Amino acid sequence: MNTELFNLLKKYDVAGPRYTSYPTAPAWTADVTEVDYKNSLAALEDGDLLSLYLHIPFCENLCHFCGCMKMITTKHEVSAEYTLEIIKEIERVAALLNPNTQVNQLHFGGGSPNFLQPQELKKIVDTIRSLFKFTEDAEIAIEMHPRTSTKEFCDMVARLGFNRISLGLQDLDPKVQKLINRHQTFEMTRDMVELLRNLGLKSFNFDLIYGLPGQSLETWKKDIGSSHRTTS
Ligand SMILES: C[S@@+](CC[C@H](N)C(=O)[O-])C[C@H]1O[C@@H](n2cnc3c(N)ncnc32)[C@H](O)[C@@H]1O
Ligand code: SF4
Structure with a gap:
């Protein structure tokens, strides 16, 4: 292994906080107050760039x-109320920020953001666009579960100007999938990527996990080969 790669592996071979929220959980000590939070938002200066993260916690299956913050339900009506609440929060945060800041990253994570109805996603994005300025090259990303994303949802994602899609893959081996309770064929993921590509989306990432029950070096090698096929 070359020295550069070895040093890179060594650098990242440490325990870190979960990356799915920012500031990460350890930053929220008991002495952080509402006033600290508001002051931090108000301290942003003209020209500062913003990364907005919105969390949609719902999934149909566990x-x-x-390890994400999620709520398992098949009752889709719960997302209507959540949409109203998240819009109120967006308005609260926007009111505290310097209006001369610009968003250069917007990310919808979860849970599975595709649990929302297409019109709910539209309402949220329209609210953000009406209250924040975006840089021209802003990255607008969304996490989606290939098994539960509908064509209507994909159409809306493309219409709203998302330009990066993050797809959960984890492992393609049916035996591993049974053990982790996640059933998702290669074809399901491939078809979704094709659909989104036909709608004009160009940037994709796939989440893979190692260390799952039933995995071996052999099954993992096959996974990497299949993921490569998906993206080629
Ligand atoms: C919110 S999910 C992605 C969207 C959708 N819910 C899905 O699963 O397809 C975020 C990603 O976090 C990763 N993840 C979840 N729990 C994890 C854990 N305990 N350790 C490492 N990665 C994890 C998975 O790879 C998952 O795709
Ligand atoms: S991995 Fe994704 S779909 Fe599965 S429970 Fe977690 S957030 Fe939901």
């Missing part, structure tokens, strides 16, 4: 490995 994957046994999942």
